[in-house]
Amino acid sequence: MPELPSEQTMAPPGRFRELLADTIAFCGTRLIWVGLVSAFAAVAEGVGLLMLLPILQSLGVGDATEQLPPAMALLGGFADLESALAVYVVVVSIAAAAIAARGILTSRLRHGFVDDLRLRLHAALIRADWRLVAGYRGADVTHILGIEVIRTGEGVHFLLRIAGWALEAPVVLAVALSLSPELTALVVTCVLVLAAAVVPIDRMSHAIGRRLGPAGRQILNAVGEDLASLPAIKVFAAEDRRIGHFRDRVRTLRRQMMRREVLSGIARVVTMAGGAAAVAIAVWVSLEVLHLSLDETLVLIVALARLLPLATRVQEGWRQVLAAMPAHATTCALLETLSRAEEKPVEGEAVLPETGVLALEAVTVAYAAQSRPALADVSVTLPPAGHIAIVGASGAGKSTLAHVLAGLLAPDEGRLTLAGVGVGDGARLAWRRRTALVAQDPVLFNDTIAANLRLAKPDASEAELWECLRVASAGFVERLSDGLDTVVGERGARLSGGERQRIALARALLAEPALLVLDEPTSALDPAGEAMIIASLHRLAAGTRVVTVSHRPALARAADHVIVLEEGRLAGQGPWSGLDGRARAVVEALGLGDADGPDD
Numbered sequence: 001m002p003e004l005p006s007e008q009t010m011a012p013p014g015r016f017r018e019l020l021a022d023t024i025a026f027c028g029t030r031l032i033w034v035g036l037v038s039a040f041a042a043v044a045e046g047v048g049l050l051m052l053l054p055i056l057q058s059l060g061v062g063d064a065t066e067q068l069p070p071a072m073a074l075l076g077g078f079a080d081l082e083s084a085l086a087v088y089v090v091v092v093s094i095a096a097a098a099i100a101a102r103g104i105l106t107s108r109l110r111h112g113f114v115d116d117l118r119l120r121l122h123a124a125l126i127r128a129d130w131r132l133v134a135g136y137r138g139a140d141v142t143h144i145l146g147i148e149v150i151r152t153g154e155g156v157h158f159l160l161r162i163a164g165w166a167l168e169a170p171v172v173l174a175v176a177l178s179l180s181p182e183l184t185a186l187v188v189t190c191v192l193v194l195a196a197a198v199v200p201i202d203r204m205s206h207a208i209g210r211r212l213g214p215a216g217r218q219i220l221n222a223v224g225e226d227l228a229s230l231p232a233i234k235v236f237a238a239e240d241r242r243i244g245h246f247r248d249r250v251r252t253l254r255r256q257m258m259r260r261e262v263l264s265g266i267a268r269v270v271t272m273a274g275g276a277a278a279v280a281i282a283v284w285v286s287l288e289v290l291h292l293s294l295d296e297t298l299v300l301i302v303a304l305a306r307l308l309p310l311a312t313r314v315q316e317g318w319r320q321v322l323a324a325m326p327a328h329a330t331t332c333a334l335l336e337t338l339s340r341a342e343e344k345p346v347e348g349e350a351v352l353p354e355t356g357v358l359a360l361e362a363v364t365v366a367y368a369a370q371s372r373p374a375l376a377d378v379s380v381t382l383p384p385a386g387h388i389a390i391v392g393a394s395g396a397g398k399s400t401l402a403h404v405l406a407g408l409l410a411p412d413e414g415r416l417t418l419a420g421v422g423v424g425d426g427a428r429l430a431w432r433r434r435t436a437l438v439a440q441d442p443v444l445f446n447d448t449i450a451a452n453l454r455l456a457k458p459d460a461s462e463a464e465l466w467e468c469l470r471v472a473s474a475g476f477v478e479r480l481s482d483g484l485d486t487v488v489g490e491r492g493a494r495l496s497g498g499e500r501q502r503i504a505l506a507r508a509l510l511a512e513p514a515l516l517v518l519d520e521p522t523s524a525l526d527p528a529g530e531a532m533i534i535a536s537l538h539r540l541a542a543g544t545r546v547v548t549v550s551h552r553p554a555l556a557r558a559a560d561h562v563i564v565l566e567e568g569r570l571a572g573q574g575p576w577s578g579l580d581g582r583a584r585a586v587v588e589a590l591g592l593g594d595a596d597g598p599d600d
Contacts, residue, residue, distance in 0.1 A: 015325065015329070016321070016325060018328070018329070018332065019152075019155055019156070019159065019321070019324070019325055019328045020159065022113075022328070022332070023113065023156050023159055023160070026109075026112070026113050026116060027109050027113075027160075030105070030109060031163075033105060034102060034105050034106060034109070034160060034163070034164065035163070035167065037098055037101050037102045037105060038098075038102050038163070038164040038167040038168070039167050040098045041095050041098035041099045041102060041164075041168070042167045042168040042170070042171040043171060044091055044092075044094045044095030044098060102164055106157060106160040106161060106164070107157070109156070109160060110153050110154075110156050110157040110160065111153070113152075113153055113156045114149055114150060114152070114153035114156075117149050117152065117153075117331065117335075118145060118149050120335060121144070121145055121149070121331065121334065121335050121338070122145065124335055124338035124339050124342065125141065125145075125338055127338075127342045127343060128338040128339075128341040128342055128343070129341040129342075129343055129410070130403075130408045130409065131408075131409055131410070132337070132338070132341045133338075135367075135368075135369075137221060137224075138224065139217060139220035139221040139223075139224045140217055140220075140221070141334075142220060143216055143217040143220050144330060144331055144334055147216050147327075148327040148330055148331050149327075149331055151209075151212070151323070151324050151327035151328075152324055152327045152328040152331055154320060154324050155320065155321045155323070155324025155325060155327070155328060156324075157320075158317040158318075158320040158321050158324075159317075159321055161313075161317055162314055162317045162318065162321070165310050165313055165314050165317070166314070168310055182285075182290060186278075186281070186282065186285065187278050187279075187282055190274065190277075190278035190281070193274070194270065194271050194274040194278075194311070195311070195315065197270055197274070198267045198270055198271065198315055201263050201266060201267045201270075201319070204259075204263055205260060205263055205264075205319040205322050205323055208256055208259050208260045208263070208323065209260075209322060209323030209324065209325065209326045209327070210326040211256050212253070212256050212257070212260075212323070212326075212327075215249075215252050215253040215256050216253060218249045218252065218253070219246075219249050219250060219253060222245060222246050222249050223246070226242055226246065260323065263319075264316065264319060267315060267316070267319065268312070268316070271311070271312045271315060272312065343425075343428075343429055344426070344429075351421075351427075352418050352421055352423065352427055352430055352431055353418060353419040353421060354514075355384050355419070355514070356384060356418055356419020356420070356421075357381055357382065357383060357384065357418075357419060357420075358381070358382040358384075358405065358416070358417070358418055358515065358545065359379070359380065359381045359382070359416070359417045359418075360378055360379055360380050360381075360401075360404065360405070360411075360414065360415075360416055360417075361379055361414050361415050361416075361417060362377050362378070362379055362413065362414040363375055363377070363378045363379070363404060363411040363413065363414035363415070363416070364376050364377055364378070364411060364412050364413040364414055365397075365400050365404060365409060365411055365412055366412055372567070372568060373412075373568050374397045374400040374568055375397045375400050375401060375404070375411075375568050375569075376568045376569050377413075377414070377569070377570075378397075378401065378414075378565075378568075378569065378570045379414075379570065380401075380563050380570065380573055381573075382405070382515075382545055382547070382561070383545070383561070384545065385541060385542060385543055385544055385545060386541050386545065386546070386560040386561055387537055387538065387541035387546045387548070387558060387559045387560045387561070388545065388546065388547045388548070388559055388560070388561045388562070388563065389547075389548050389549075389550065389555070389556045389558075389559030389561070389562045389563070390402060390547060390548070390549045390562075390563045390565065391550070391551075391556050391562060391563070391564055391565070391586075391587065391590060391592060392564060392565035392566060392571075392586065392590070393566070393586075393589075393590065395567070396565040396566055396567060396568065397565050397567075397568040398549045398565055399519055399549060401563070401565065402437075402517045402519060402547060402549050403437075403517075404416060405435075405515065405517060405547060406432065406435045406437050406515060406517045407423065407428045407429070407431045407432030407435055408432065408437070410425060410428060416428070416431075418431065434513060434514040434515065435513050435514065435515040435516070435517065436456065436507075436508035436509075436511045436513035436515070436516050436517070437508070437517045437518075437519070438501070438504045438505050438508050438516075438517070438518045438519065438521055439504070439519050440519045440520035440521075440523055441497070441500075442492070442500050442501060442503075442504030443491050443492065443500075444488045444491065444492030444495070444500055444503060444504070445488075446487070446488070446489060446490045446491070447487065447488070448482075448484065448485050448486060448487055448488070449477055449480075449483075449484050449485070449486050449488060449503060450462070450465060450484040450485065452488065452492075452503060452507060453465050453468065453469075453484075453503070453506060453507050453510055454510075455507060456507045456508065456510040456511040457510045457511060460510055462484065464510065465484060465506075465510070466484075468506040468507070468509045468510045469502075469503075469506045471506070471509055471536050471539075471540075472502045472503075472505040472506035472509060472533075472536060473502055473529065473532035473533055473536060474499070474502035474503055474505075474506050476499060476502075477503075488500075488503070497523075498525045498526075498529055501521055501522070501523075501525065502529075502533075505518070505521060505533070505536075509540070513544065514544060514545065515544070515545045515547065516540065516544060516545065516546045516547065517547045517548075517549075518537075518546070518547070518548045518549070518550075519548075519549045520549060520550050520551070520552075521533060521548060521550070521555070522534075522550065522552055522554075522555050523550075523552070527554075530552065530554055530555065531554070533555075534554060534555060534558045537558070538558065541560065551590070553591065553592050556592050557576070557592060559576075560575065561573070561574065561575060562574070562575070562576055562579065562587075564579065564582075564583040564586050564587060566582065566586050571583040571586050572584070572586075
């Protein structure tokens, strides 16, 4: 399974053409509007620069009798200085409005790009094969969905801004060329030299951008680990060590960010100092070599002073794009991996029968990180109804077997069948819609109890909700002040572990499944609560398959049929009284009592 870039693996380097292609694909024809507004702003700014010459001549700067160049002849016909200044203010205001409109358009495109990428990534995550998603660390995926997508959006933002600045530069160059082609060529040469001088800085910025993602993920991972392990941290008096560990992660991220800021500062010094030198050379050449008039020199200086900041902004924007490219590559790599793993119905897949024996035929499931298969050549049969217990030591493959039965996992070898019909990739989706799963530590959404229950059946009536809660021994909901409208908090934190289990069981019952799988469903319950759940499962097992995975003797011994696993292999199956040989030894080693029959 592909791994997400982490502290051990460097982020993908990223390619400019991929970011550009994605930007163009998302923006589409809206880029035309950005280009038109940018061109309009550039022309307005150019006109404002050209108007400075007649205004200066009206003020007595330069030779007022000198004929204006053809490109500026139309701007020299003002009756008085006040008219020229009024028109100048109008032109500059129009240019400012166009620049503001361009900023709004580019910001809207940037946020739209971020939202679209985030929504596509989230949808791909939800629709991907569960085995792939289960192998990722939550903090890694959260970091990509949050931080890396935002960094990608920053790259798109500066890419659009660079495009706008690129439209301004020709207009400013045209103004400068109309005054002095020779001097303009000199300044452009200086700009190109400055651009070449900061190329090494650009490369280092890109390298730092590749390190920022893993450094940020280390912080999220550290926070998640600390929250999950807080009781152990306190018991072992490890607060200071964990604080120091987190401090090291924060410092690592800060060092990378400061290196990027230092590089940006060096680049600014180089470009600003070089720009100032270029302007000084231009003034000297204009007055001492080319002998331009004072008004022409002043307008030329303004034009060149406008051109140099443009070049600086383009360079800074390009560094932002370079820093965002690794984030874009990481995000797109995850999106591509998840999209390839999307679970889709297969045309022509056999229609599954409504009922029948559910069986695994020589099923093997292997995980890349494990030295041996989680399941190896396992064949079991489950009757259409009854309580089936899966037992075995930790790591025996119990949960993997339950997930294969529920259609969450596809076997690497062998197959799952229903009444002899193979449950292949396409039919596996249909079968999974007829199953329900209650995890050992069920997670509830930060919503009401009613909303959490209706995840299984959106159109369920309130009476149906109460009935499922009753069967799941979740009568405590009636005692809550808000009843079904009680908000359970993030991940169900406002409820106890036992209460979350019973809500999750009620939700599963609401789906009326053909197969109900419960992983340690009584682990958070006291004996009285466990007895109520066992009684409920006994009633349910009369009409459907109920599969439980548990180490609790009372729950395991209540089953009609037992599947015994040992190190991923089947040690035996059948009723408790029918177990012998290795299966009997495993059951007794687990402390589940004598395999001859139920305990008294």
